[in-house]
Amino acid sequence: MTIIVPEPILSDNNNSEAEAKEEGNVDGSLKLDGGFMVPDNNAFGNSFRNFFNESERHAIVMETYRRNHIYQTYEFATKMKEEYGKLDKAEMSVWECCDLLNEFVDESDPDLDEPQIEHLLQSAEAVRRDYPDEDWLHLTALIHDLGKVLLHQSFGAQPQWSTVGDTFPLGCAFDPAIVHSQFIKENPDSKNPVYSTKLGIYSESCGLDNVTMSWGHDEYMYLVAKGNDTKLPPEALFVIRFHSFYALHRDGAYTYLMNEEDKKMLKWVHIFNKYDLYSKSKVRVDLEKVKPYYLSLIDKYFPAKLRW
Ligand SMILES: O[C@H]1[C@H](O)[C@@H](O)[C@H](O)[C@@H](O)[C@H]1O
Ligand SMILES: [Fe+2]
Ligand SMILES: [Fe+2]
Secondary structure, eight states: OOOOOSSOOBSOOTTOHHHHHHTTOOOTTEEEETTEEEESBOTTSSBTTOSSSOOTTHHHHHHHHHHHHHHOOHHHHHHHHHHHTTOOSOEEOHHHHHHHGGGOOOTTOTTOOSOHHHHHHHHHHHHHHHOTTOHHHHHHHHHTTGGGGGGSGGGTOOOGGGTSSOOOBSSSOOOTTSTTGGGGGGSGGGGOTTTTSSSTTOOTTOOGGGOOBOOSHHHHHHHHHHHTTOOSOHHHHHHHHHTTOHHHHTTOTTGGGOOHHHHHHHHHHHHHHHHHHHTOSSOOBOHHHHHHHHHHHHHHHSOSSEEO
């Protein structure tokens, strides 16, 4: 049964997108983007996804990407997919997993230093505001980053560089659109005679389902959702799996790997991305008020306990 909570509830509406939208408050700091108010600046006063600005998060973000780009090889990602695809590390509900994320801050993210649970609720509530009828998309937003639970000790406390950050294909040439691509030359795959060619081990339009992406929370959560027979639609799984693939969905790189199905699905990643990125703020969601609604969605789309 789905419990309907009429309005998404934010604990503090100061400067929130919701408030701005309700009041039609299109002042200098907000611009209208297809019904969604896109703020110009993040909580630190910088533009979003600015990886070169000397902000307080700059050093840690850069170091995370440096390691990510050196160690994410085709071989590494293949092994991790195999190991974590077994789903034999833990048994818990979706909500229990949300709770576990309370202790982690994403070290690849220049726009947010709040615990991850805040980001899950912020993005889900933002989607819910603009797409009230697409409950599957609310839940997709709530769970899209749950794969970051790999950082937790029950999953071997995986390092940040193998869990967070943007993702990119492995087994073919790295594209300069990848964030901090200056570090990629230190990746052994960049010297591999096959992997360093445009198509590498792939063929034109082979479909993203056949591409091995750098390992991280996207692919892991996709494996968890699929392996536990979620009732979420294929669009949701696609969003979860490729939401960090900015080189493609923002910069249009690697489109030659996509098939017709991927091209249709990509629309949802574009829609979702606005809520994922621009909902990041210091405005906290009132967890206890929204929890019953999300529990009802989890109940609708997932078994009570999942294998992780
Ligand atoms: O720093 C962020 C964060 O790790 C997100 O969860 C991921 O999806 C983004 O692609 C990345 O840039
Ligand atoms: Fe993510
Ligand atoms: Fe996210």
